[in-house]
Amino acid sequence: NKIQYESLDYDVCDNALFQDEQRQRLQDRFSLRTNVIRWIIFILIGIMTALIACTIDIVIEELSELKYMFLKSSVDNNVPISDREGGDLALPFLWWILLSIVPVAIGASMVTFIEPITAGSGIPQVKSYLNGVKVPRIVRIKTLAVKSIGVITSVVGGLAGGKEGPMIHAGAVVAAGISQGKSTTFVKDFRIFKAFRDDHEKRDFVLGGAAAGVSAAFGAPIGGMLFSLEEAASFWNQNLIWRTLIASIISSFTLNIVLSAYHGLKDFTFTGLFNLGKFDQPLSFEYFELPIFMLFGVTGGLLGAAWNYLNMRINKFRKRYVPWKVGKVCEAILVSIVGVSMAAGMIYFINDCRPLGNDPTIHPVQLFCEDNEYNAVAALWFQTPEATVRALFHDPPGSHKILTLAMFTLVYYVLSCATFGLNVSLGVFIPVALVGAAWGRLIAMLLFYLFPAAQFLHPGKYALIGAAANLGGVLRMTISLSVILMETTGVETSFFFPLIIALITAKWIGDSFNEGVYDTVIEVNNVPMLSWEPLPQYKGLTAHAIMSQPVICIKRVDSAHYIYDVLRKCQHNGFPVVDNVEGDRRSKGRVCGIILRSQLIVILLKSLYVENKHFWLPETTIQTFRDVYPRYPSIKSVRPLDRKINYTVDLSLFMNHSPIRVNAHDCVPKIFNIFRALGLRHMLVINNENRIAGIITRADFIYK
Amino acid sequence: NKIQYESLDYDVCDNALFQDEQRQRLQDRFSLRTNVIRWIIFILIGIMTALIACTIDIVIEELSELKYMFLKSSVDNNVPISDREGGDLALPFLWWILLSIVPVAIGASMVTFIEPITAGSGIPQVKSYLNGVKVPRIVRIKTLAVKSIGVITSVVGGLAGGKEGPMIHAGAVVAAGISQGKSTTFVKDFRIFKAFRDDHEKRDFVLGGAAAGVSAAFGAPIGGMLFSLEEAASFWNQNLIWRTLIASIISSFTLNIVLSAYHGLKDFTFTGLFNLGKFDQPLSFEYFELPIFMLFGVTGGLLGAAWNYLNMRINKFRKRYVPWKVGKVCEAILVSIVGVSMAAGMIYFINDCRPLGNDPTIHPVQLFCEDNEYNAVAALWFQTPEATVRALFHDPPGSHKILTLAMFTLVYYVLSCATFGLNVSLGVFIPVALVGAAWGRLIAMLLFYLFPAAQFLHPGKYALIGAAANLGGVLRMTISLSVILMETTGVETSFFFPLIIALITAKWIGDSFNEGVYDTVIEVNNVPMLSWEPLPQYKGLTAHAIMSQPVICIKRVDSAHYIYDVLRKCQHNGFPVVDNVEGDRRSKGRVCGIILRSQLIVILLKSLYVENKHFWLPETTIQTFRDVYPRYPSIKSVRPLDRKINYTVDLSLFMNHSPIRVNAHDCVPKIFNIFRALGLRHMLVINNENRIAGIITRADFIYK
């Protein structure tokens, strides 16, 4: 019952038809045109991704504004003050719960009933896709729609999650959609961009889309490019990186224009987006702070590893005990209610009043405070998590009580851990950063309490370092994260150093316990991801140890019946083409190529037999095969062949005649490197006479 | 007479001895240790590179200070003022010439007579090395020493060049030196780090060294990493990039500490290095400036392309008409004299006096100006080019006359063009940036003169954009350049956008005329660099078209005589090992592996014959072969074999039994991709029976 993932064909199928096309392209100036179109698509990807991100952004902001303004006035009107009747705080509490569970319920139901793949952040799925695994339905427009609505409802509902992951996923969908010029959801083919309809091109575009998504989510173009590289790309190519960078720059630029216009900045001065807020003064640090940053890293690594472990346990529990769809929706609602109750409890019981005036909150809630004061706890809760991160970074020193922050850290740590894995579309970046910012600020406050002379203990700075450390501990990325944090808060480039110190320490500590949260999700879902380097246990093994054999092969000229039977009987997607076969012992034949299941199905469907060659030969091109991309019909859609007809198929024209071959005695680490570097799907193992000895696919590396 | 470059063996030779070692490593916890050592080496590389960069930096600064202070006082004492006798400006002029040609002569002689490979920037050589070409003597300690002294003397001599290129080269040498634990220059083997003695590991370290060099040269850690990626790396691997980043961070950090200490910053606040000076106010821009940035890009592209063309012509001329060594030294001296004369002429004839007070120059020269004024032209020339770039970025508006800047741009454009290609160690980054900054500032001043109301025309900002555009036009890098400029001037991350706009436009415009300056150097030297993507003319070709045949092969068990003869007769470095040979027709044999010339020589030298197996077999390990790395003895050092002895060699133990094989019918673009992605040196072409059909090496892609 293990889910079977298929792989992508990153290796371009290089058959006779393809070479015909290549030769034609050589004549007309096709390749220049293709190149220009490719650039245009990358630019379009940047723009579209940014527009979608803007929409999500603005809708979330407006709705949250409405929600929290209403709640604030409800609190204000119902505070039991001596000289007023009927003050009952139960009313705003109920409103709060209602305004939380309604959106959450909508979001969770959409995700659960319409498109379950949209649950969670989306980054693990995009990562798997870029690694070469075909994650079903991951880049459809329907997925995008559900994900967008899902993330809006969940964030507005007040769940402990962020919109960043889904935005990156959105970028990937947009890229796949635009580049293919057709949509499966709408069953619409725009008949454009046909040259890009293969897995290789599509995957490159998706890389650009992911970068554009990061860039739009954080306003961080360099961060976006580095994110794609660090997390996703496995094959380095200057031109590709170039295009990726352009997509992410265009994306952040578009975002900036639209959001500037929306916020009513008339003079159109480009100031960067800084959606975690820009620090007023340049942050500086002194050398003796480095050990403190390292300690922050250690803390972040430990807390992060614990978070990952807890989250994994919770999700395993969930998978086991909440298998029903309705149950999943209820669970989301439950978490939402618990969250609101805990927040309400904190606000009610902790009496943290601060003078109005230097307060940065837009809707200060007075509650039990004096006039001219506001409740600092409510200020933390009555906004989106992103706004809270911003507050923790930029609130002036002395905006919070130590108790408040300690409680808040604890509650949010647990809440975020319980939230990630619910059946809602939510990313993990913001809540993790929030927890980190909270404990970072907390520690700075404690230290300052102990050493009041230490002027360097700027709480905002330490909140930032805490956020970095916590992110490093949970996500285990470093380069892209530090650049993203730099770009999104506009700190000096010299502050890169403390950030990366904290991140690297956190990653090292964390890595000695468990894997990053995205990798855990991938592992739990049994996605066959290839690691960056050959695993240590491969050492000393030869191809023999991992290859599958006997191999189901097809003769260069084989009977249609045989092919039909093979396709019905097995689920493999690639079959070596052999010749020089003695009798029917195909699996001892001499390798001359490889053919894909999808191609065989097209051959059978279109009856491309030797016997009726004169009918189809003139009009069959590589386009015939590309037209059915990416959703090939199954073999069931082929009518069973009439038993009496002895048609044959000549694969010379269709097979990829340069499959990668390795020898049965080659060692596995080397084979792995080739497989990984070339992004292969099938690798043929041959013996010394060039006869087929075995076949290696992704599955063989993972499960053997 | 074409220089023959050899390639590096990036592909790990996977023979029986190697696998033995692997199996041993599996037992003890060797691989963890290796990993830790690898990290330590990367950290050491960072530290050492920074220390060398610091030394170069400080020495240049001190010597230039002395030189220009002396010149200033000499000018001051010899200005012909009415009430003083004997004022004669010829004296300081002659001093200036003397103080310029002496260092230049020293530098040029060292480069010319001791180590000619150190001429120029060093970046093209490092780039070729990382592409897989063995550039002789490029990573020796002697090279480093000559290069360091060379760059110091040339910059102090006042040539139009910078120290950045040589520093990057220094990083590469340091990396190669440290990682190998031995030095050819000092004939010293420290007997450490033996596991890293192969081309694969060394190349990875050199990548880190180059990054550390960039980082030390500019104080730009992210820029360093991106530089390595954009210009150099061809194979993407997360761990490698990680280590590279660490090396460059450590490097910039070390640099910072040392330089802070040197400049006497007591409080050790880490502020970043900003060696092109930090902008006081954050630079911002408005949307309508974008077209201006693009126009800057166009200008930069055109000027850059012209610069590259001119430079190429000058260098061709040079190569043809100045072949003698002494002539080359004289040429350098000549350029130096011309430079000084032009500068002196400008200072003498242009009377650009500015009030003292808001002047940023350290040694203001009064010359013919009133008291309380200083000569703004002299201020441009009486310092290192780097300091002038800094001045152009940060001088307050109105520090220069339009005429001054125009003349300066012109003179420096010509000077820098004539300088790059001289036999001195000098980089091209700073002079190109300087020219760009000059015309950038000039244009801003002109525009401001036309539209006095345009407040946005901050001259420093436009100098920066001009520098970026000019760099883009000459060097044709984009991502790393923009990040380097950002890091080195500490501008806001939001200013990344204008920088990249200017850079990309400049690159596009420039690319439509010719190649970047580094690539031109590489091409002129006939270095067989592999491009990023298969060339268009490969389309439609098959392996047949480019492979060499017949191939010189060696039988699995062959006579020592035959091997000796083959090695004497041909210069190839790789020989397919074949079996199943009919008679002596080796070149029709069945492929079973590949063996390198170096291995064969070791076999002959150490007499590893079948007949005396019992002597050597027990103590022969992979280390036997590694010990002679990287400078294998030549075949001439092997004593001719006694004709009578019929010793045989069994290659089973030594050959790499998993060479990459492709079919003779495979198409060339695909073959190229495999070759490039796996960093191969030899690729065997086989026919359908696994018999050898041809061989492909780097040379076949370049010259066929």
Ligand SMILES: Nc1ncnc2c1ncn2[C@@H]1O[C@H](COP(=O)(O)OP(=O)(O)OP(=O)(O)O)[C@@H](O)[C@H]1O
């Ligand atoms: N033609 C074949 N004959 C025999 N075994 C095969 C063949 N193709 C694949 N296998 C083996 O079957 C197992 C499952 O592979 P699977 O059929 O899923 O490969 P695939 O679908 O072609 O590729 P992927 O699943 O990576 O997209 C693997 O162990 C693989 O080695």
Ligand SMILES: Nc1ncnc2c1ncn2[C@@H]1O[C@H](COP(=O)(O)OP(=O)(O)OP(=O)(O)O)[C@@H](O)[C@H]1O
């Ligand atoms: N063993 C061989 N037999 C025949 N031709 C060869 C052999 N090895 C290389 N060649 C061919 O000789 C030409 C020069 O190659 P060269 O001998 O320089 O290769 P190499 O030295 O082994 O590799 P490199 O120069 O890249 O380090 C190329 O065209 C190549 O294809």
Ligand SMILES: [Mg+2]
């Ligand atoms: Mg499968």
Ligand SMILES: [Mg+2]
């Ligand atoms: Mg050679």
